Amino acid sequence: MNAPLRAGPAATLPRRHPWAGFLLGFGMGGFFDGILLHQILQWHHLLSGLNAASLADLRVQVVADGVFHALMYAVAGAGLWSLYRSRGAGMPPRKRLLAEFLIGFGAWHVIDAVLSHWVVGLHRLRMDVAEPLPWELAWLVLFGIVPLLAGWVLRRQGPGAGGAGGAAVSALLAVVITTAAALNLYPVSAPAQDTSVVVLRPGASAAGLLAALDGTDARVVWADASGGVWVLADAPSATLFSLFGAGALYVSGASAPGGCSAWIAPRDGRA
Template identity: 50%
Template sequence: MTAPAPAPGRAALLLGIALGGFFDGIVLHQVLQWHHLLSGLERVRDLRLQLLADGLFHALMYLLALLGLALLWRARRALSGPAAGRVLGSAALVGFGLWHVLDALLSHWLLGLHRVRMDVADPLPWDLGWLAAFGLLPLAIALWWRRRPPPAAGPGPGAGHGRSGAVALGLAALLAGPLAALPAADADQVLVVFAPGTAGARAFDALARLDARVLWARDGVWAVQMAQPHQAWRLLGDGALLVGQGPLAGCLGWTRPAPR
């Protein structure tokens, strides 16, 4: 006896949450650089810990995206129904909006991990505007979409929307992950995180071999200027844990903090 195909809504919900996290990480952590994940915690001032927290956050989004894609594949037999496209789209919007609502309630206000903008005198209007645009609006659209009259059963226009919606949702997740891992394309300033205990002389020697000029160093994070930043990966064999260039640079490759 063939087991019934799982409903695709759960997969779309997880993918919507992952896309919401990727969106926040790419826009707020990387492009705009308005905050790190733990920017609001006074006791966490070590830049290395801030970057590590950002990396763990993105790793969690990758896990959610992979789980959502796996569930979506298992639910592929249920994608031919006339309402499958609407289920997928509305569930993804719920996940995207839910992420921003929970982020506002927990990270911004209850736990105080960060605010949308950490560099303004009054961050509340930015929190509320971000919540309305990317949290409440997607939830309202999803609710409206779910309340629309269901399409007629059987084959015909709309019957293939589930499959096309699944392809679009899967591609969005598969593209968002690599985008979150890419560094800024035009950066000649590279951040390098050296392992704790790495002697300064060893770090300077490794940087000198790549003709890198030290701009500043803080909390084990070194900012260097390199004529060939794509060669920064070679520092990984000389005491560096992470470098802000390469296909997995992520937030580190976009961060441009000023020296303290």
């Protein structure tokens, strides 16, 4: 007698990992916020809304942003690992993966707005405006609600629905994100004066900074007690670039090299 037929291929294939797209979208949402809002636009840092004196140092804020990005790396890595684990069952349909990515991307912005901005108060979207709520609501709609709805619509269409719909949604979101990012580069109102933030490397002397400013139109507006962070007004572009040779680690308004991790290096051999 012939042996009974075994169950079809679906019975032997490993279970799919539906969290792959969601985790990737969630992690990319965090990277999008951190890179654009913390570093490029500098609207806030992760802990800008907390009033503890120990958090006032910009160097502490930068390290907190770095820890946040490390966490987003872990989330994105988990998504990649989940996607890798699903390879035995065949890669998830591209449309389904895109839907889950959009849901994760939107979910990040909804959670960030509700928890970080309004419940816990870690920061507001813009720390430099009197009324941040309108900005937060617009940001929530553009990067939270719209991707969530787009992902939900794609999932309801099913994997067999026309692929042109997924491509159209992707193109629309790409246009929305690019346009919004470009518009955010321009302030709603002109600042009272042209200011730049200068962060000195650990061990760099403030005397070198002041010497580089001597004979220019730049004025010192503020400096922190440690002498590590300075705010300058009306500094010419050429002067800003010259500050890197005077011990600056970061200069807003100039092309700053990577090096924020230098803040967590031990000083004088001590941790």
